Amino acid sequence: MIKVIIDGREIETEPQRTILEVAREAGIHIPTLCYHPRLIPIGSCRLCVVEVEGAERPLTACTTYVQDGMVVRTQSEELLKLRQEALKLILLNHPLDCPICDMAGECQLQNLVFELGVDRQDYSLEGERQRGPEAFASPHIRHWPDRCVLCLRCIRADHEIVGARALDLEGTGYEARVVVRAEEKCLDCGECVRVCPVGAMTERVSPVRARPWQRRGVVTTCGHCSIGCQMELQVFEGEVIKVAASEEGLNRGSLCHRGFFGFDYLNGRDRLRVPLLKSDGFVKRSTYEEAFEFLASRLKPLLAQRSEAVGALLSARLTNEEAFLLRRFMEEVLGSKRVASTAYFHVAPYRKALVEIL
Structure with missing residues (x-):
């Protein structure tokens, strides 16, 4: 561990870290525009310049690594002028x-203009x-x-x-x-x-537009496949109008084209929103309680038989955890190992192509 001083605060940190990373972890704000935590820093915007004791000129915080005993100043009149000039050049035309x-x-550009x-x-x-x-x-x-x-x-x-x-x-x-x-x-x-x-x-994708303060963010799991990517749905007046990045989860904010652009089906007018039961040759709307009671009445006779008379077809959009629980239910409660997934039809073309390549 090494010790650095940033704006008069002594901070203990690990080596091979940049001034910007250490400052942010300590709650010290340094303006940036080109920096992104998942990308290699390049310091092109010049907005994160800081003064380092002993350095001849201000250095970019996103590309300068901390050293033991380093003294850093993130705010001064000179730094403000440099950042303002850099921002004016960015705003050119x-x-x-x-x-x-x-x-x-x-x-972020709008926020920086106001901040500086x-x-x-x-x-x-x-x-x-x-x-x-x-x-x-x-x-x-x-x-x-x-x-x-x-x-x-x-x-x-x-x-x-x-x-x-x-x-x-x-x-x-x-x-x-x-x-x-x-x-x-x-x-x-x-x-x-x-x-x-x-x-x-x-x-x-969406023809509807709304400002951030008009939207409501809902963090959820993408339903297009079983990987379980986290995403944030932006909801306006009861409809999903945008998908934003959620840094939570294994995907760290990244999504495939289905996850990021394929949200229009959520607003579909013909989408099933309640359970449907077939009675006397007609399909009618029902409640979840009625649907569960009907399903239980059909499954109870099979419990004693423990037979293969029943099977389950899993949607490819279930998470792995949901698929695992349904498989346990089929095997441990109904005594059936007849479990399949529609995912087979999705991955079959890719598997065929992979076999041809190999």
Whole structure:
């Protein structure tokens, strides 16, 4: 363990950690824009600069590792000026789309402008970037190049988290822009949308839009398969309008294209919302109590027989825990080992392809 001093506080920490990581764990705020905890830090936004005793110039907190006895200052007049200038350059020629941008109210750039008190723009560029969204590799994603602040989060997530390498940077300086280098490599997972700190990457699934303070977040388990990814459903007026990242669970905020974009079925008008029972040749609505009583009345005669007369077909959307419990119920209560899953039909094509490759 080593000891460092940040803003007058002595902090004991492990080596091989950055100033930003140590500061955040200690509850000390340092502004950032290009930093993301799951990505390799690059320090391109220059907003996390701090003063280190003995250093000739301010250093980026996200790329500078702590050393024993290091003294760090995160707030000063000089640092505020440097951060304001860096933010003005980031805002150069940035459109004032806040009233119509999907990220308004949860935009990190918007928050930084308020936090650092940038109330005027001293710089300008000749000409303007192309306004509005343009075609992207995924039909579920809108790409707004004019809103891009070149933090490179989307490219880094595509390379480091997904491993698809579909996105790349083209051009240099203020002519640089994020482009789709290999459209066929895009997995349509939405990782670029999740890590974008502004409104340069947005989803286009739901026609309904609502501000963060109008939405209610519900953390749940994705129902598309049995992996058990955690997700946060954004609910507005009783309907799911968006899926947000939930850092809880084994997926650490990442989802596949089904989990991130496939939520429209939750709002389906023809979706079953109550149990249905068939009586006298007709299907009618019932309560859960009635459905359970009916099911129990049909299963009781089988308990004495302990036969294979009954089987269970599991939905591929059950979690592994739910499937395990149902299998135990079938074997230990009904004495039947006839348990199958519709997952077979989902994975069969992949298994066939894998056999061909091997």
